[in-house]
Amino acid sequence: MEPYATVDQVWAGGLLFARLGAIIMLLPGIGEAYVPARIRLALALLLAMALYPVVGHTLPALPPTTGGMVGWILREVATGLAIGAILRLFTSALMTAGEIVSMQTTLGFSQTANPMQAAPGSTLSAFLVLLGVTLIFATDTHHLFIGAMVGSYEMIAPAKPLVAADFSELAVRTMSQSFLLGVQLAAPVLVFALVFNLASGLVARVMPSFQVYFAAAPLSVLLGLSVFALSLGVLGTVFIDRYRALIRVFMGGALG
Template sequence: MEPWATSDQVWQGALIFSRIGAVLLMLPGVGESYVSPRIRLSLALVVSLALWPVIAGALPALPATVGGMAGWIIREVIVGLMIGALLRSFLTALATAGEIVALQTTLAFAQTANPMQVQPGSTIGAFLMLLGTTMIFATNTHHLFIAGLVGSYELIRPVGPLLTGDFASLAIRTVGDAFMLGVQLSAPLLVFALIFNLASGLVGRVMPSFQVFFAAAPLSILLGLSVFALSLGVVGTVFIDRYRALANVFVGGAGG
């Protein structure tokens, strides 16, 4: 290696850093607000240097004008933000499941700071979001992110057209699948709440003088959390399988 970099090498490094830095800005775990920006920028720089020999051949040549350079940089940043937003949006499945569980266990009013969403949310929703992020790193799913970065240069080539229509369709389908998955993950609590509320209403009709609410409220919390705890393993397994399938969409580009 030479002790200096040519203009073409600096240009290639800037393009790679633009896309990878934008992706890491949105990735679960790495792109959270509580992670220091210096750590994220350092990680983006290291990953860019590591992937440089692999994807340098797919990059366009150095433009002759400053406007052309700015256009390419902005394009790569937009592509990176689109990919990162797609991977992050699937985490809304756990947020949806947490809100539904909180509603069914009468714990929706117990709001807490959710570090994954930078806004208050239900305690169960915050717990599931943290669980999902932990599962991503515990199962080495974050390794798929690195492979997906390489695959993204096959799916969305820098010298090719920006497929905004295809991405919009994929984003809409991903958000819809995430919402459906959230409802499916909370299905045990929905079934429990239906049976429990029907039983409480039946007791209230049979025994009008009995204070059903005072007996049903603590039982709803106790039994609901018990059902939630029993189904937690299945929730984590199903979510991480679906999330790995989404990440493999970009990894497939590397394999192709």
């Protein structure tokens, strides 16, 4: 391969491909099961060649032993999987919000195939997850993924020790923030459900003979979905802003 690329260049390209391929495998939208594996591999290879002039100086030299080569490749794969898992983990906020809205509007039993998960989920949860992926591409947030990949080589340089404790702390923090964000996104429907259920209970106490359930059930679905539709714009905006802030953590070069 010397006429085309030196041994050191092939080694550097392989290290870049190991980390970038692992990240792309877990990225929202790009790393889904319905995206052909050849497309993801081709994208990872293209990014490895494009980013080599930018981050090539941070890569270690070719080890003299096979064991050293395998160790470096496994380290880069583990780093890429950790970064991709954290970026995907935050999208669980939309699934949490969808499940809460489904329970409050009595639509929790409405199940549908969720292309983002192996198991089916509630219809509103699947809708919100697909909405989030659409917003990521519509707002060009996926361009920040490339910036995060470049920033990861400054924040987690291959020549530096891999600190697993920082990754664990960031993963726990991301999970807690995503759950909190999911509850916040569903807050309008939660407030409506609280007021509506209190009103229904008062009507049932004042008029015991009135069949509150038959009147309240369709109103709960109709009004709950109306409140959900009215808050959809704010929901998408808040999610994208918070997701961009998470990506900038890797672009800024600091785990904290």
